[in-house]
Amino acid sequence: MQKHLLNKRYKIIGHILFWMASVVFLCFIFFIYSREFDFTTIAKSVVINAGFAIGVYFNLNILISRFLIRKQYIYYIFWLVVLISLSSLFIQLLIVYPLRQFLEVSEQLQSLSTETHSAFFFATLFYIGITTFLKLFKDWLSLQDLNYKLAKTEKEKLEAELKSLKGQLNPHFLFNSLNNIYSLSLIKSEKVPDLILRLSDLMRHIIYESKDNFISLRKELEFVDNFVALQRIRVAENTIINYEKPQITSSAHIAPLLFEPFIDNAFKHGLPGTENDYINMSFKIDGDWLNFDLENNFAEPENFDRKNSGIGISNVKQRLKHLYHTKDYQLEVKEENYTYSVHLRLKLRDNGN
Structure with a gap:
């Protein structure tokens, strides 16, 4: 006044x-x-x-x-x-x-x-x-x-939301991974020590390496390697898992932890236990773009709480919206004939810029 x-x-x-x-x-x-x-x-x-x-x-x-x-x-x-x-x-x-x-x-x-x-x-x-x-x-x-x-206020609000989203994502991921370790520990599997070591590497990536809004694509795909190896241990031997990724020679950067919720969803809610269980996953670089494709079969269990599921995927959608322009990404998620598929096309950034 x-x-x-x-x-x-x-x-x-x-x-x-x-x-x-x-x-x-x-x-x-x-x-x-x-x-x-x-x-x-x-x-x-x-x-x-x-x-x-x-x-x-x-x-x-x-x-x-x-x-x-x-x-x-x-x-x-x-x-x-x-x-x-x-x-x-x-x-x-x-x-x-x-x-x-x-x-x-x-x-x-x-x-x-x-x-x-x-x-x-x-x-x-x-x-x-x-x-x-x-x-x-x-x-x-x-x-x-x-x-x-207004731009300054919006930026501060965005940073606060991103920190909150990461805070939600980390416990979600840790909870799922510890469940896997616990399951194997019950049968006294010899794979538990290796699993714990991989989990340690994964948590290091989440806590330290992924604290920035954009990180090296190479580091993120190394995280995916460990995560897939971690999840592969808990599935049936007859499960077909096809995983392809390119050799990274550029300094391309992307937002961290975008793929983990989709991969985790495929292993956790997919693979209903049939002889034809499969997960097809690939990363392909097309110029300045990265294409991520994931497909798996699934069978929705009884009393499945769809309302409270998919927290990680919801977070991914919000982070894409906050960190990328609409023209710089395309996300398609489909559920048809008991087949779950994801296609994410993402514009790569040079040195995080």
């Missing part, structure tokens, strides 16, 4: 200084023309500036807000011409009739000639043009400042 009053006070002072400068300027013009400087010169300057002020403030407070801002340009131009004409006429009438003796107006000015009216008309137009430009420029600066603040 106090800041608002202070800004208003500065605005009023600025307007007063502007018109004082204008009065001084006109006095100087009259002095150059007549080589005389007296009370009459000051009075004429004040009267003329009063006419200018009428046009200026009527335009700033009414015409701009009612017509120009609403892009009703024809109406604005029409009423602007009317305003300038009336303002010019006001100056002439005020000088020539009520104050003609007091201001000692010359006979030439009293004739209300077309030349005099034109001079006042264009002078008023000049003042209105300058003040309109200043107002629009000020509004533009205010808009830029507002956009900057």
Whole structure:
């Protein structure tokens, strides 16, 4: 409130200084023309500036807000011409009739000639043009400042959401992996130590390496290697798992942990235990794009809680929306004839930029 009053006070002072400068300027013009400087010169300057002020403030407070801002340009131009004409006429009438003796107006000015009216008309137009430009420029600066603040607020909100999403993803992943280890520990499998070691590498990737919004594609695919190896241990031997990935020779970067929820979903909710269980997964690089395809069979179990499932996948969709432009990714998830398929086409970034 106090800041608002202070800004208003500065605005009023600025307007007063502007018109004082204008009065001084006109006095100087009259002095150059007549080589005389007296009370009459000051009075004429004040009267003329009063006419200018009428046009200026009527335009700033009414015409701009009612017509120009609403892009009703024809109406604005029409009423602007009317305003300038009336303002010019006001100056002439005020000088020539009520104050003609007091201001000692010359006979030439009293004739209300077309030349005099034109001079006042264009002078008023000049003042209105300058003040309109200043107002629009000020509004533009205010808009830029507002956009900057909104962008900063949106960025801070985005970063907070991403941290929250990662916070949801990590426990989700840890919970699933520990379940796998627990299952194997019950049968005292010799694979448990190797499984724990791989889990350690995976958690290191999640906690330390994936803390940035974009990481090396090579590191992310190494994470997928370990994750697939971890999940492969718990499935039946007759399960067909096809996994293809390219050799990474570039410095391409992507958002981390985008593939894990889909892969985890394939192993956890797919593979119903038939002789034809399969998971087909591939990564392919096409220029600046990475194509991820995943397909598996599934059978939805009884009492399956679909509402509370797919937390990780929902997080992936939100992270894609936050970190990539709409044109930089395509995600298709389908469930047809007990076949679950995912296609993610993602624009690669160079060094995370």
